[in-house]
Amino acid sequence: MLRTILCSLLLLSAATLTLAQQPFLSSEQWVKLRDEANGAAPYENLRYLTRLHRVPATAEFDKAAQFIQQQAKEYGLTDVQSEQFPIDGKTQYGLMRSYLGWTVEAGQLWEVRPQHLLLGDWATDPIRLADYSHTADVEAALVDVGDGSHEADYTGKDVRGKIVLADGVLARVQALAVIKYGAAGIVSDMPNQTTAWSGLDRTIVRWGHLDARQPTGFAFMISLDTAESLRTRLHAGEQIALHAKVKAEVGPGQWTDVSGVIPGTDPASGEIVYSCHLDHPRPGANDNGSGCVTILESARVLVQLIGSGALPRPKRTLRFIWGPEVEGTMAYLSHPDVRSRLRVNIHMDMVGGDPFKNKSIFHVTETPWSLPSFVTDIGAAFADVIRTGAASYASDGASPEAAVLETRAGEQGTRNQFLADVTPYSAGSDHDDYDSSTVAIPSLYLRDWPDIYIHTDHDTLSQIDPTKLRRVGLLGAASGYVYASLDAERSRSLLPFFVAQSEMRLAQLSQQAQQIAENPKLDPGDAWYEARNLIRQGLQREIATLSSLLVFSGSSPHDATAEKALTDQAATFNSWIDNRTKARGAQGTEPKARWADAQAARKVPVRVGDFGPLNYQNDDVLKARLTPERMAKIKLLDSEATPLLNEHNSSELYAYEIVNFVDGKRTVGEIRDAVSAEYGALPVEVVEDYLSACKEAGLIQWK
Numbered sequence: 001m002l003r004t005i006l007c008s009l010l011l012l013s014a015a016t017l018t019l020a021q022q023p024f025l026s027s028e029q030w031v032k033l034r035d036e037a038n039g040a041a042p043y044e045n046l047r048y049l050t051r052l053h054r055v056p057a058t059a060e061f062d063k064a065a066q067f068i069q070q071q072a073k074e075y076g077l078t079d080v081q082s083e084q085f086p087i088d089g090k091t092q093y094g095l096m097r098s099y100l101g102w103t104v105e106a107g108q109l110w111e112v113r114p115q116h117l118l119l120g121d122w123a124t125d126p127i128r129l130a131d132y133s134h135t136a137d138v139e140a141a142l143v144d145v146g147d148g149s150h151e152a153d154y155t156g157k158d159v160r161g162k163i164v165l166a167d168g169v170l171a172r173v174q175a176l177a178v179i180k181y182g183a184a185g186i187v188s189d190m191p192n193q194t195t196a197w198s199g200l201d202r203t204i205v206r207w208g209h210l211d212a213r214q215p216t217g218f219a220f221m222i223s224l225d226t227a228e229s230l231r232t233r234l235h236a237g238e239q240i241a242l243h244a245k246v247k248a249e250v251g252p253g254q255w256t257d258v259s260g261v262i263p264g265t266d267p268a269s270g271e272i273v274y275s276c277h278l279d280h281p282r283p284g285a286n287d288n289g290s291g292c293v294t295i296l297e298s299a300r301v302l303v304q305l306i307g308s309g310a311l312p313r314p315k316r317t318l319r320f321i322w323g324p325e326v327e328g329t330m331a332y333l334s335h336p337d338v339r340s341r342l343r344v345n346i347h348m349d350m351v352g353g354d355p356f357k358n359k360s361i362f363h364v365t366e367t368p369w370s371l372p373s374f375v376t377d378i379g380a381a382f383a384d385v386i387r388t389g390a391a392s393y394a395s396d397g398a399s400p401e402a403a404v405l406e407t408r409a410g411e412q413g414t415r416n417q418f419l420a421d422v423t424p425y426s427a428g429s430d431h432d433d434y435d436s437s438t439v440a441i442p443s444l445y446l447r448d449w450p451d452i453y454i455h456t457d458h459d460t461l462s463q464i465d466p467t468k469l470r471r472v473g474l475l476g477a478a479s480g481y482v483y484a485s486l487d488a489e490r491s492r493s494l495l496p497f498f499v500a501q502s503e504m505r506l507a508q509l510s511q512q513a514q515q516i517a518e519n520p521k522l523d524p525g526d527a528w529y530e531a532r533n534l535i536r537q538g539l540q541r542e543i544a545t546l547s548s549l550l551v552f553s554g555s556s557p558h559d560a561t562a563e564k565a566l567t568d569q570a571a572t573f574n575s576w577i578d579n580r581t582k583a584r585g586a587q588g589t590e591p592k593a594r595w596a597d598a599q600a601a602r603k604v605p606v607r608v609g610d611f612g613p614l615n616y617q618n619d620d621v622l623k624a625r626l627t628p629e630r631m632a633k634i635k636l637l638d639s640e641a642t643p644l645l646n647e648h649n650s651s652e653l654y655a656y657e658i659v660n661f662v663d664g665k666r667t668v669g670e671i672r673d674a675v676s677a678e679y680g681a682l683p684v685e686v687v688e689d690y691l692s693a694c695k696e697a698g699l700i701q702w703k
């Protein structure tokens with residue numbers, strides 16, 4: 001008897017596995033995509049990329065771009081192009097100011113006294129020369145300035161003409177040591193991004209960048225081990241003389257973007273755009289050679305299957321772009337005709353890490369609440385099919401096909417599980433630009449995080465798992481194919497799936513809302529307002545998510561049955577919140593914010609000027625347009641005025657979303673409520689204050 005039950009359970013679970021990709025693809029379609037997807041091909045392409053030091057607007061970046069262009073042509077993409085965008089530190093692409101190019105001929109650092117020792121050589125190990133280092137030929141004493149990014153680090157020290165040893169943020173050390181106090185250059189062991197494993201491996205050399213807009217300075221990057229030994233010797237009174245020789249120039253240049261397409265049947269129906277970023281230091285295997293070779297693999301899979309007729313040609317065109325991070329994206333989006341055709345983005349930034357080596361989890365990342373979209377649920381569903389298949393295989397060794405391994409033909413992929421989840425919006429790559437409100441192309445953002453070797457000389461091919469590349473290549477191809485094919489009829493039949501997802505998210509929010517309602521630190525009236533606000537914003541977000549699907553596929557934007565299901569669910573949660581907060585002493589018939597009648601809350605901001613968010617890796621629009629004194633007064637960015645924001649390190653997320661929620665209709669109070677639901681309650685004055693700074697910078701007007 002037990003045996004019969006077990007057998008039928010096994011049958012059931014096998015059936016679940018083969019059907020799990022539905023409702024988006026048939027089993028046959030999924031199997032075709034899965035069998036075509038390959039982990040060895042992207043792994044070999046990655047082997048080539050990891051030999052290049054791919055700093056934007058340099059010769060080696062362009063060599064990487066040429067390689068991608070050649071492979072894209074070979075794989076059968078259509079209209080493969082390489083486009084150059086001039087950069088000079090001033091030209092704008094959208095709101096973003098372009099940066100500068102960098103040409104390097106040589107860079108060597110020697111200890112010349114008392115030992116004779118090579119500390120770094122660009123020719124063999126380019127990561128050891130910080131980006132945007134300038135020409136120099138100096139023999140000078142080494143001075144330890146500690147962190148080196150604070151004024152106090154220089155009290156009582158004469159660094160003029162000397163080389164400083166520092167582990168603070170490199171551009172800040174440059175501003176103080178070199179520009180202000182006249183040091184010749186820097187030797188840096190600035191630590192890598194903080195993770196639980198930070199500092200354990202003391203041999204890592206981190207990638208460093210100086211501020212390209214500063215006229216002088218050079219920096220060499222060394223490991224923690226080397227730096228500690230130099231520090232110990234200096235503290236013991238030893239005089240250490242170094243010789244730095246750099247031949248390099250910072251100046252105008254060009255960014256290169258490579259693109260290609262798989263044409264759809266209906267050019268008017270818009271395009272799906274795949275992106276990655278092709279730049280970063282050698283080896284840069286996971287960040288982000290992996291994303292570049294994996295969107296290329298998704299492209300190859302789709303070209304093969306669509307070209308051979310195994311899959312019907314979708315109506316929307318699939319576009320693929322390889323360029324420098326954020327900058328290449330903003331430059332490409334500056335073509336208004338292209339931007340207006342793009343409907344959905346699939347962005348891959350670090351997708352190949354073996355989680356047992358680089359400690360990563362693979363995240364399917366939601367769009368921000370300002371841009372609710374169905375795209376995440378589709379990507380998450382496919383990730384779950386692979387995750388379930390891999391977990392089942394790991395437990396009993398059966399059904400290796402469902403685990404999507406790259407051990408076929410003796411390839412070196414692992415049999416690892418697929419450690420994958422879905423996380424809220426997180427900033428830090430090109431998806432920030434796609435998701436921002438004036439671009440509004442919702443992004444399926446796929447990423448590994450953490451990665452203990454990010455931005456170091458240890459981000460090598462040996463951290464990469466061909467099995468993972470195959471899985472993510474498949475995930476990218478399947479998601480893009482569904483986005484490209486969706487029509488009105490299909491999307492209506494998919495609604496029940498999406499409503500169920502929305503109901504699950506609302507239920508999770510209701511648990512947060514109950515915690516707010518119960519929070520003894522909150523006044524009962526405030527608790528009532530914030531808890532109900534969370535449900536209200538969550539409901540709006542889910543209704544907008546459903547609407548995004550219907551509008552995308554050409555249906556009418558509302559479905560009364562679906563919306564009623566969500567509204568009823570929210571009403572139940574609301575009544576529990578009402579009962580609980582009233583029992584705690586909340587007064588009145590409706591929850592009301594303390595600031596509801598304030599003048600500031602009723603103002604309506606309107607966006608003016610160019611497209612794009614306000615923050616880029618090499619440009620901060622507010623900083624560029626306001627004085628440092630004015631910047632220091634912005635409450636949202638001032639850690640002393642808002643210690644809570646600093647603690648959660650979320651000022652930038654709030655700032656990004658405050659601007660995104662500006663649509664010419666929402667009041668400051670409504671924007672405050674929207675960002676408070678997403679990231680936690682924020683005083684309305686902080687929102688008004690930030691928007692006032694944006695007004696002074698010419699980015700918004702009051703209606």
Ligand SMILES: [Zn+2]
Pocket residue numbers: 277287288349350429
């Ligand atoms: Zn990256």
